[in-house]
Amino acid sequence: MRKIYLISTVVFWILVGGFWLAGLSAPKTLAETETPVQKGYTLTDVAAHATPNNCWMAIHGKVYDVTAYLPDHPSRPEIIETWCGREASLAYDTKTKGRRHSETADRLLEGYFIGELK
Amino acid sequence: MRDLAKLSVPILVLSFVAALVFWAYPDGGAPARQIGIMLGWAGCGMLLASLVLVLREPRLAALLGGLENMYAWHHRLGMTAYIMLLAHPLLLAGASLPKAPREAWELLSPFSESWPVWTGWLSLLLLMSGLGATFAPRLRYQIRRPVHAALAVAVLAGLVHLVLLGIDEPVTPILVISSALLAWRFIREDWGIGASPYVVRSVARVSPNTVEVSLAPLGEAIAAKPGQFALIAFQSTRRFKGCREFHPFTVSSVDGVSGFRIAVKALGDCTRNIQAVEPGVPARVQGAFGEFLAESTPAPQYWIAGGVGITPFLSLLRAGKVDRSTTLIYLYRSETDALFVDELGAIAATQPKLTLLLRATGDGPIDPESVLPAGKEIGKGEFWLCGPPPMTKTFAHFLRTRGVTYRRMHFENFGPL
Known part of the structure; x- marks a missing residue:
């Protein structure tokens, strides 16, 4: 068992190092490489996309199509799905008591940006 | 029945882990992410099950195939859970790696500004150090044991990680149950609140480095049988320094309601410290545990004892007559290390079915062939082994080469509990 522990721990740290190097060598995030779309939407437009299969959200004046991201969200599906088709800034800013989503989440969100909120 | 009880642990754990994974099975997302989530839940389930397996309750132990079986599964589950939980964040991050390597690293990075990630890392690092301490034989026991106990904090940190991810159902009740199990182990068992009070009645020196301690109950006596062991913590008095924690000792004599005896070798x-114990020293006792010598077949019995490993056999001999062909092979390094040989000789003289073979082995390794009968006879026997691990390993290897299956070999095997 000791051998298994040592091998698995060393492999883990090598892979963590690999992720770090891969992240370091990647020049831009997915969000940054995407061409920004400058289209405008109203909250009525957003409300038309209120299902898990077609889920838009308005957060801090921007509209995001997060349909593809929903299965990847770490929490229970109901927590994020209730915000489909809605202005979700409050939910975004209060992930845990008084604490907003992380900067990593901000960058991740940018990848799903589809336009400004009119 | 005994085999069924031994299988109860894997069956119960498998059912519990399968239920958790089924509940948490993600509908969509990349396959690497789905596998990562399932491994996280499976690892979590195994760690929770391993918490139940550290409870030292005689009734629970009887249901789950004995304390040794529970501890063997505790170790197996801990190791498997560790590998699964190492793979969990790597697979979650790996799902994003082909498309967005920087985001993959940010998901994994402990430098992310995120409590769920921090608690996940805390849990993983505590698991790593707790298991690392277990596998570091050179680390002092006084350090190794508390670092190993930090694994309990790792489990709680892992559950907090899930709650912070918004998965409060069913994690919150699991968190409460886990805290209760840990409190049970630490307060009732490690502090000895649930243990039976005993007092040292008498102490007899049986060799220069071994004493036999007789313990009398101050309340209800534990139900000890020959071949079993008890966990005992001797308390400190003005003249005696107790160990403050529970150690396993094999019962050398069962004296009914008036108590039991143990042989303690200075190892x-x-x-x-126990070599200096005196009558009147209080002790707390948990048990009794173990199934060594509990069930035997009508086949010729071979009892192979090394050094202080004679105690389970001695307790059975002291309890009554030998009703089937039994050969007791007692090995010791030198005459000064031999324990209870006069008494063993006296018992053998009154038991026609018992053959006693005493052998001083010296410092070199023992050759099993020199003490076991030649020919095919031993292939029909049932073997019970208790002694230093190199000795039992040598005999087990030899017996395998002579066609004895592991099913017909029994070991008294308990480590630090």
Whole structure:
């Protein structure tokens, strides 16, 4: 068992190092490489996309199509799905008591940006 | 029945882990992410099950195939869970790696500004150090044991990680149950609140480094049988320094309601202290545990004992007559290390079915062939082994080469509990 522990721990740290190097060598995030779309939407437009299969959200004046991201969200599906088709800034800013989503989440969100909120 | 009880642990754990994974099975997302989530839940389930397996309750132990079986599964589950939980964040991050390597690293990075990630890392690092301490034989026991106990905090940190991810159902009740199990183990068992109070009645020296201690109950006596062991913590008095923690000792004599005896050889700090124990020293006792010598077949019996490993056999001999062909092979390094040989000789003289073979082995390794009968006879026997691990390993290897299956070999095997 000791051998298994040592091998698995060393492999883990090598892979963590690999992720770090891969992240370091990647020049831009997915969000940054995407061409920004400058289209405008109203909250009525957003409300038309209120299902898990077609889920838009308005957060801090921007509209995001997060349909593809929903299965990847770490929490229970109901927590994020209730915000489909809605202005979700409050939910975004209060992930845990008084604490907003992380900067990593901000960058991740940018990848799903589809336009400004009119 | 005994085999069924031994299988109860894997069956129960498998059912519990399968239920958790089924509940948490993600509908969509990349396959690497789905596998990562399932491994996280499976690892979590195994760690929770391993918490139940550290409870030292005689009734629970009987249901789950004995304390040794529970501890063997505790170790197996801990190791499997560790590998699964190492793979969990790597697979979650790996799902994003082909498309967005920087985001993959940010998901994994402990430098992310995120409590769920921090608690996940805390849990993983505590698991890593707790298991690392277990596998570091050179680390002092006084350090190794508390670092190993930090694994309990790792489990709680892992559950908090899930709650912070918004998965409060069913994690919150699991968190409460886990805290209760840990409190049970630490307060009732490690502090000895659930243990039976005993007092040292008498102490007899049986060799220069071994004493036989007789313990009398101050309340209800534990139900000890020959071949079993009890966990005992000797308390400190003005003249005696107790070890403050529970150590396993094999019962050398079952004296009914008036108590039991144990033989203690000075092998470490605690057992060295016990050499000076006196009548009147209070002790707390948990048990009794173990199934060594509990069930035997009508086949010829071979009892192979090394050094202080004679105690389970002695307790059975002291309890009554030998009703089937039994050969007791007692091995010791030198005459000064031999324990209870006069008494064993006296018992053998009154038991026609018992053959006693005493052998001083010296410092070199023992050749099993020199003490076991030649020919095919031993292939029909049932073997019970208790002694230093190199000795039992040598005999087990030899017996395998002579066609004895592991099913017909029994070991008394308990480590630090």
